[in-house]
Amino acid sequence: MTAPPTERTPTLADVARRAGVSTATVSRCLNTPDRVIEETRNRVLQAVRDLGYSPNFGARALAAKRTNTIGAVIPTMENAIFARGLQAFQEELRLKGITLLVASSSYRAELEEEQIRTLVARGADGLFLIGAHRDPALYDFLNRRGIPTLVAWVHDPNAPVPTIGFDNHSAMLDLARRVIADGHRHIGVISAEQAGNDRARARVAAIRAAMDEAGLDPDALSLVETAYGIDEGAAAFEALMQRTPRPTVVMCGNDVLAVGAMGRAKEMGYDVPGDVSITGFDDIELAKVCSPGLTTVHVPHRQMGTRAARALISMVSEGTPGQGQRLDTRVVLRGSLGPPRA
Template structure:
């Protein structure tokens, strides 16, 4: 059996008090260098590991942040997670990452579980923020920041882009290139960011150009590659095919490109394709995908930094940054051609 080494064992081994060991472990500067060295040597000899739970109970801080991620297999969210982790490491916080599978019931359960584990703060990433979510947030005694999403009334701190403007800019680029018959592969309209906001951006760009919103040109996908494949088959069956497709996500856009190619069409010569996200695969597919880049790493990093301000009660600075909107950028590649 492995015997658990305690702070008492370290104190006895080093010939100091338990209070001295505690000060060393917690990086208290009021310890003589010689004593500190002696304690560290004892810790190494005995293989002592401080009990984070006990320390958390004593200090009422666990230096742990909970992160709820909607789909860990989606490269968009993994890039956000990288930004979160880098800033968390910089400020000496540990991360508990929980995948929620884009299911509301699981998201609520995970939020409550993380709060029960006494995390110091919570980052909720992506997806719709419903009344049930807000109710769970209200019971929290620790700060919460929404990451790559917002709540409808901006009652919770958030970091995101302007999804409507990103979609507007993407569709406007198609219009500037002479396209008039523009189809959209949308996300679910219950999703305020990737779904509804991006559909609104498409709609407003079409209306601004005096172009009709044709019902047969708008179809709902599930953000993934497979739905891009399937929805594009519908567009190809129309007697009046679109000359361009705007997809709400890169994965669906890549699915669209492959369906077009499988049916003997050339992108962008026959049909142009554009989307929003700028995942790594966007530059790997051929032709390379023109897309609106979301600064996913920055969204994660800024969210974590805002959370540290709230956790450390830097309220004056944090209150000025409760709703942070980061800039997006159109990345011009090879999937959009001019239509004469």
């Protein structure tokens, strides 16, 4: 497609002129189409198409001083970790005619900040972010600009914005207690980098807490930090299995790492869970598909996305401060966890 000299952006008045109706009728067609007879509506919509008029930038936005756009920044689009929750979030926005624009920060704080500023500059009515930990100056910026912001994937009543999510600490604590109850004493952990990732920090701390309450030494935890990825999980698993004492269970910070660990275990000739148990976190599709199935923590992703959307919509449209919500997780037992060999 060649790019000819750009035409003037068409206005509501241009649409009205072309359709032979008043601008008020065009507005009604776009905002309350049921109140316009079909023939007129069709003529107006044809004019909208002919002129390439963008209603979002026209009547609706001017009328409400809003763009009907919500921005989201998620840490990654890979591996579907955030996809299901985000999909539910978008479906709920959709019911209100709101478009979702998403940026992906590769778990990098400085990139997230840039993306947040871009979304604000591009007119986002509100923001949806993952995890509450970020530079207070950034929260200040959003506050000064009056951009309603909501955080998901954690529940933290002390965060500067409403959070809708689960308690990462108690979610992982449940799983760690179960692992220890199965008889495991030498626990390996593969975690995302804890610095700047409040979810990862809470999950590792929970495993140490479970060890402590069972009379095990929390400092004996054998920990590797790595990026979230299947290959990274595999490499970290191999490193852990060369340490002394060799762990009898490897608890992973998410399902993606765990699936990588499971693949490498097979390649190294280990039986799972006979030689070594492996656990995950999230309960994404991968956890059900791999063999044996992955014992993990089920996170109510869709519920989280839907509730976050409803809360953010009311923050944007009613100007309310918004209310955090805590959702429950549960341990899902599948074949990858068993007692250690005597």
